[in-house]
Amino acid sequence: MSDIERAQRHRSRRPVSARGQRTRQKLLDAAEAVFGRKGYHAASITDITRRAGVAQGTFYLYFPSKRAIFAELVRERSRALRYAIRQATAGLADRLEIERVGLLTFFDFIRKHEGIYRIVNQAEFVDRRLFQWYYRHFAKGYAAGLRAAMESGQIDPGHSEVLAYCLMGIADFIGMRYVLWDGSSPSSEVVEQVMAFIRKGLGGPR
Amino acid sequence: MSDIERAQRHRSRRPVSARGQRTRQKLLDAAEAVFGRKGYHAASITDITRRAGVAQGTFYLYFPSKRAIFAELVRERSRALRYAIRQATAGLADRLEIERVGLLTFFDFIRKHEGIYRIVNQAEFVDRRLFQWYYRHFAKGYAAGLRAAMESGQIDPGHSEVLAYCLMGIADFIGMRYVLWDGSSPSSEVVEQVMAFIRKGLGGPR
Amino acid sequence: MSDIERAQRHRSRRPVSARGQRTRQKLLDAAEAVFGRKGYHAASITDITRRAGVAQGTFYLYFPSKRAIFAELVRERSRALRYAIRQATAGLADRLEIERVGLLTFFDFIRKHEGIYRIVNQAEFVDRRLFQWYYRHFAKGYAAGLRAAMESGQIDPGHSEVLAYCLMGIADFIGMRYVLWDGSSPSSEVVEQVMAFIRKGLGGPR
Amino acid sequence: MSDIERAQRHRSRRPVSARGQRTRQKLLDAAEAVFGRKGYHAASITDITRRAGVAQGTFYLYFPSKRAIFAELVRERSRALRYAIRQATAGLADRLEIERVGLLTFFDFIRKHEGIYRIVNQAEFVDRRLFQWYYRHFAKGYAAGLRAAMESGQIDPGHSEVLAYCLMGIADFIGMRYVLWDGSSPSSEVVEQVMAFIRKGLGGPR
DNA sequence: CATGAATGAGGCTTCATTCAT
DNA sequence: GATGAATGAAGCCTCATTCAT
Numbered sequence: 087m088s089d090i091e092r093a094q095r096h097r098s099r100r101p102v103s104a105r106g107q108r109t110r111q112k113l114l115d116a117a118e119a120v121f122g123r124k125g126y127h128a129a130s131i132t133d134i135t136r137r138a139g140v141a142q143g144t145f146y147l148y149f150p151s152k153r154a155i156f157a158e159l160v161r162e163r164s165r166a167l168r169y170a171i172r173q174a175t176a177g178l179a180d181r182l183e184i185e186r187v188g189l190l191t192f193f194d195f196i197r198k199h200e201g202i203y204r205i206v207n208q209a210e211f212v213d214r215r216l217f218q219w220y221y222r223h224f225a226k227g228y229a230a231g232l233r234a235a236m237e238s239g240q241i242d243p244g245h246s247e248v249l250a251y252c253l254m255g256i257a258d259f260i261g262m263r264y265v266l267w268d269g270s271s272p273s274s275e276v277v278e279q280v281m282a283f284i285r286k287g288l289g290g291p292r
Numbered sequence: 293m294s295d296i297e298r299a300q301r302h303r304s305r306r307p308v309s310a311r312g313q314r315t316r317q318k319l320l321d322a323a324e325a326v327f328g329r330k331g332y333h334a335a336s337i338t339d340i341t342r343r344a345g346v347a348q349g350t351f352y353l354y355f356p357s358k359r360a361i362f363a364e365l366v367r368e369r370s371r372a373l374r375y376a377i378r379q380a381t382a383g384l385a386d387r388l389e390i391e392r393v394g395l396l397t398f399f400d401f402i403r404k405h406e407g408i409y410r411i412v413n414q415a416e417f418v419d420r421r422l423f424q425w426y427y428r429h430f431a432k433g434y435a436a437g438l439r440a441a442m443e444s445g446q447i448d449p450g451h452s453e454v455l456a457y458c459l460m461g462i463a464d465f466i467g468m469r470y471v472l473w474d475g476s477s478p479s480s481e482v483v484e485q486v487m488a489f490i491r492k493g494l495g496g497p498r
Numbered sequence: 499m500s501d502i503e504r505a506q507r508h509r510s511r512r513p514v515s516a517r518g519q520r521t522r523q524k525l526l527d528a529a530e531a532v533f534g535r536k537g538y539h540a541a542s543i544t545d546i547t548r549r550a551g552v553a554q555g556t557f558y559l560y561f562p563s564k565r566a567i568f569a570e571l572v573r574e575r576s577r578a579l580r581y582a583i584r585q586a587t588a589g590l591a592d593r594l595e596i597e598r599v600g601l602l603t604f605f606d607f608i609r610k611h612e613g614i615y616r617i618v619n620q621a622e623f624v625d626r627r628l629f630q631w632y633y634r635h636f637a638k639g640y641a642a643g644l645r646a647a648m649e650s651g652q653i654d655p656g657h658s659e660v661l662a663y664c665l666m667g668i669a670d671f672i673g674m675r676y677v678l679w680d681g682s683s684p685s686s687e688v689v690e691q692v693m694a695f696i697r698k699g700l701g702g703p704r
Numbered sequence: 705m706s707d708i709e710r711a712q713r714h715r716s717r718r719p720v721s722a723r724g725q726r727t728r729q730k731l732l733d734a735a736e737a738v739f740g741r742k743g744y745h746a747a748s749i750t751d752i753t754r755r756a757g758v759a760q761g762t763f764y765l766y767f768p769s770k771r772a773i774f775a776e777l778v779r780e781r782s783r784a785l786r787y788a789i790r791q792a793t794a795g796l797a798d799r800l801e802i803e804r805v806g807l808l809t810f811f812d813f814i815r816k817h818e819g820i821y822r823i824v825n826q827a828e829f830v831d832r833r834l835f836q837w838y839y840r841h842f843a844k845g846y847a848a849g850l851r852a853a854m855e856s857g858q859i860d861p862g863h864s865e866v867l868a869y870c871l872m873g874i875a876d877f878i879g880m881r882y883v884l885w886d887g888s889s890p891s892s893e894v895v896e897q898v899m900a901f902i903r904k905g906l907g908g909p910r
Numbered sequence: 911c912a913t914g915a916a917t918g919a920g921g922c923t924t925c926a927t928t929c930a931t
Numbered sequence: 932g933a934t935g936a937a938t939g940a941a942g943c944c945t946c947a948t949t950c951a952t
Contacts, residue, residue: 103914103915105915105916106914106915109915109916124417125416125417125418126333126417127332127333127417128417130941130942130943131942131943131944132941132942132943140916140917141916141917141918142917142918142919142943142944143916143917143918143919143944143945143946144915144916144917145944146943146944146945147914147915147916151943151944152942152943152944204416204417207413207414207416208413208414208417210331210410210413211330211331211332211333211334211410211414218473221468221469225469242488242492244485244488244489245481245482245485248466248482248485248486248489249485249489251462251465251466251468251469251470252462252465252466252486252489254465255461255462255463255464255465255466256457256458256461256462257461258461258464258465259457259458259460259461259464260454260457260458260461262427262457263427263431263457264457267424275451276451276454279450279451279454279455280454280458282448282450283450283454283455283458283493283494284493286448286492286493286494286495287489287490287492287493288489288492289492309932311932312932315932315933336924336925336926337925337926337927338925338926346933346934347933347934347935348926348927348934348935348936349927349928349929349933349934349935349936350932350933350934350935351926351927352926352927352928353932353933357926357927358925358926358927515935515936517936517937518935518936521936521937536829537828537829538745538829539744539745539829540829542920542921542922543921543922543923544920544921544922552937552938553937553938553939554922554923554938554939554940555923555924555925555937555938555939555940556936556937556938557923558922558923558924558925559935559936559937563922563923564921564922564923616828616829619825619826619828620825620826620829622743622822622825623742623743623744623745623746623822623826630885633880633881637881654900654904656897656900656901657893657894657897660878660894660897660898660901661897661901663874663877663878663880663881663882664874664877664878664898664901666873666877667873667874667875667876667877667878668869668870668873668874669873670873670876670877671869671870671872671873671876672866672869672870672873674839674869675839675843675869679836687863688863688866691862691863691866691867692866692870694860694862695862695866695867695870695905695906696905698860698904698905698906698907699901699902699904699905700901700904701904721911723911724911727911727912748945748946748947749946749947749948750946750947758912758913759912759913759914760913760914760915760947760948761912761913761914761915761948761949761950762911762912762913762914763947763948764947764948764949765911765912769947769948770946770947770948
């Protein structure tokens with residue numbers, strides 16, 4: 087049976103009972119941890135359910151397949167990240183300030199959700215559509231913010247999407263190198279160097 | 293049996309005969325194609341040998357395990373990429389020029405070796421050491437080049453490693469977005485935007 | 499993955515080596531025994547491979563799925579039954595004689611291949627097409643023989659297909675009752691009674 | 705726990721309340737439909753309860769196991785078929801007339817209860833005892849009727865049980881071929897051909 | 911009476927690896 | 932050097948059944 091058929095047949099629980107909600111969440115959290123540590127393929131459903139403290143069969147009450155929980159996880163955490171950044175940067179007017187706070191929030195997020203960071207890269211071979219969606223979606227919002235800053239003259243005019251991908255690439259690689267590999271928040275020295283590069287790169291008055 | 297034990301026990305890794313060399317290369321090429329298309333886990337040894345036109349057993353005459361051929365591939369292609377960039381930028385003195393040519397060479401490389409690009413991201417969960425080695429090794433050379441440019445005053449002084457990761461992140465994300473997803477070389481407009489950002493970011497005497 | 503996709507992907511071994519042929523046959527024989535005893539669903543691949551004396555994985559070298567070996571079995575044994583009847587009745591001119599010999603051959607066959615007899619009934623829910631094919635195919639040949647007998651005036655004229663299904667039904671139920679349930683060949687008394695019914699039913703001169 | 709132990713332990717099998725009766729019947733009807741369409745094994749308890757519009761747990765309030773509802777269904781429908789035939793042939797004196805009406809009633813029944821017809825064949829591997837009981841029970845009554853007809857000279861004397869299985873086989877196969885596969889009542893031509901065969905086969909004074 | 915969440919055994923299938931030829 | 936049949940561990944998933952509410 088294909089994943090699609092299964093998903094259709096599946097009474098995708100979305101259970102109403104509080105107990106069900108809790109179980110579903112436990113599975114999601116366990117999945118993040120396990121996928122993060124072992125990677126999508128090496129992680130087994132058994133690993134997930136064991137960590138969640140439920141029986142194997144229970145998994146399929148809430149998710150129709152391994153792929154499905156993975157996709158759900160990516161979507162959910164992606165939402166959470168965007169939300170966190172939006173919250174942290176709300177009220178800020180200066181684009182550079184937004185960049186800095188956004189960056190720090192991102193580093194913070196991947197420290198707390200190491201798993202999700204590692205996971206996304208794998209999505210390419212798990213669900214190519216989801217993988218692209220993740221970045222495109224993020225880039226869209228990013229680019230919009232940059233465009234606004236260009237219009238108000240805060241930064242040099244330019245191709246907002248290209249810029250968005252440049253900035254995402256920077257955040258991603260710095261996060262990988264200094265947060266994930268070093269296992270700590272990047273030193274202020276690193277942050278300052280990155281911000282200096284970005285500030286100059288984006289330009290604007292002065 | 294562990295991978296390490298197997299590797300030690302393994303004989304006849306480096307065949308001398310020309311025929312052996314050819315078989316080995318066929319396997320490596322097939323592996324790149326298959327890993328690139330399906331991803332490391334979904335690709336089976338059978339896929340590889342079938343594509344290489346040899347029998348299953350033959351695989352183990354040349355590589356002790358699936359991981360091993362993967363690692364070999366990453367190392368080999370990484371070497372090839374660095375070589376290509378070195379060749380292309382040899383003789384160039386201007387750092388910005390080096391950046392531009394390096395970028396274009398990189399885009400060219402991933403167009404020809406889509407597989408390898410996709411593959412590296414997976415390496416994290418196949419062989420974490422290899423994964424980090426890949427980037428660290430590249431970053432080291434990159435940073436050295438940047439340091440030289442700083443010393444000669446071509447670009448602003450700063451933390452060369454951080455800068456290297458920033459630039460690698462940019463190349464990686466732009467390559468993903470405009471080469472891989474669009475399936476073509478990035479338009480000159482995109483390249484110019486990226487270069488403008490880098491030029492300003494790196495600074496130096498106007 | 500669907501059965502069809504798998505079958506296509508499957509290098510349906512049809513191995514040439516004598517060893518392979520032997521293994522394939524062992525699996526087929528084991529499957530007949532196991533399906534016959536336990537029924538299609540209760541029979542596991544493990545049951546089959548254990549009985550055949552090979553490892554589980556070996557099964558999939560020769561058959562792409564449980565359904566596939568089942569279908570193969572039905573087809574193969576159906577062919578064997580038709581062949582046996584054709585051989586036994588070759589040279590007979592009298593239709594009644596053909597009926598009698600055919601019946602006895604059939605009883606003999608289901609004694610030797612209890613499994614297959616039991617199995618066919620299940621085919622309806624395993625592979626509906628195969629199930630109908632089995633009976634339709636048999637009926638076609640049967641009806642042709644009856645038509646010839648009608649034309650030569652050996653039996654009363656009539657609707658040959660309907661007659662064929664009547665005669666098949668008789669053979670099937672008598673076989674079930676007296677061969678399978680009693681576990682022996684039907685007594686001559688039973689055979690005579692059946693033949694008397696058929697003789698009168700088919701009519702003809704006298 | 706074995707089926708037998710469970711059945712003994714099981715309480716509240718025969719609900720007294722009208723509501724309970726209704727639920728039980730809903731389950732039985734749903735089971736007929738589901739077993740008929742998917743077959744015993746492919747049908748799940750969930751399929752049945754979903755179709756019946758009750759919760760999964762409710763099933764076990766009325767039946768101790770999947771096998772049990774299956775057996776109940778076979779028994780119930782078998783009773784219904786025998787009852788229908790008895791009703792339809794009550795008052796008829798001529799054996800041929802009884803045969804004809806019985807046949808038509810049978811065809812009618814399997815049109816209305818396609819499910820049950822298909823189901824019985826599977827019973828062999830679900831509950832062998834039940835399977836044989838079904839046919840033996842039916843044959844017994846059939847044979848008795850034939851014996852009476854022999855004694856009154858309406859048909860040729862002979863082995864009544866053998867004859868009963870012949871006639872059951874005919875009805876079964878003609879029903880399968882012309883009712884189930886064609887999805888309609890058999891044409892009068894088919895019925896006449898069958899009846900002609902039976903009439904001649906049974907003999908009697910002209 | 912009824913619910914529906916939870917269980918866990920067991921089935922089919924894949925695939926990296928070994929080995930006899 | 933090469934072959935390809937064989938192995939068996941391990942994974943995903945289903946489903947009859949139980950149980951707390």
